[in-house]
Amino acid sequence: MVSWIRRKDYHLLTVGVLTYSSDDRFQAIHLQHSEDWTLQIKFVQQRDAGLYECQVSSHPPTSIFIQLNVVEARADIQGPSEKYLKPGSGLRLQCTVLQSTEPPAYVFWYHNNRMINYDVDRGINVTTELSEKSSTLTITNAATRHSGNYSCVPSNAQPASTYVHILNGENPAAMQHGGRGLSWLQCSPSSWLLIAFSLTVMLC
Incomplete structure (x- = not known):
């Protein structure tokens, strides 16, 4: 089982393909027989920036951490x-x-x-x-x-x-x-x- 956690507030976002956040912009995507687990964030906002944890319920648990930077394109x-x-x-x-x-x-x-x-x-x-x-x-x-x-x-x-x-x-x-x-x-x-x-x- 794979879970996605937002580290800045330790909010559990998804477990498997189930979403545990009241924010419906978050969704877990997993294709059958695939080893890829995707956390999709629609309509990204500045407040979404930060560290995210992908946690695998192995023994002991294994985690991968990914930093999300939200950038705003502008003219220079x-x-x-x-x-x-x-x-x-x-x-x-x-x-x-x-x-x-x-x-x-x-x-x-x-x-x-x-x-x-x-x-x-x-x-x-x-x-x-x-x-x-x-x-x-x-x-x-x-x-x-x-x-x-x-x-x-x-x-x-x-x-x-x-x-x-x-x-x-x-x-x-x-x-x-x-x-x-x-x-x-x-x-x-x-x-x-x-x-x-x-x-x-x-x-x-």
Whole structure:
């Protein structure tokens, strides 16, 4: 017989395939003739983090301990939070989803409050590789109308934003990149709270 115990409060969660917790998010899964016993926690929350014990009722009892860490994916913008460019410069923003259990269903880009994924006629091009958890926004010929706040919003991660200034005339003190070379910002979002988490133990 295999039992799952939450160690922080010594709460008995399951015995065999029976659940002893009033929280119906917990469930023991065991296939007949299998040596795998899985504790499934649906809709994981921050309070679920901690140490879990899988206890086998042998003589003497045998236990395996597993630490569950609950992480929240969110955007991480590398580099300065503001970017300064000359008109005519190229701009590239790279957004990568990190610490997520699955690829996002979509990644939307916003310029101020406007979604711009399909604004090709405004000089904006967005390419997204969902399986790679990445999306890239490029502007080959930046103009003053492209100034403003840019946000990367994946479906399963906290969004991130950065502000882009397209300056008219020279401003050496504020300008970070001049000429017509390509400049870029990298946005690295990292899943909303994990939607589901399962712990599997194989008995020897």
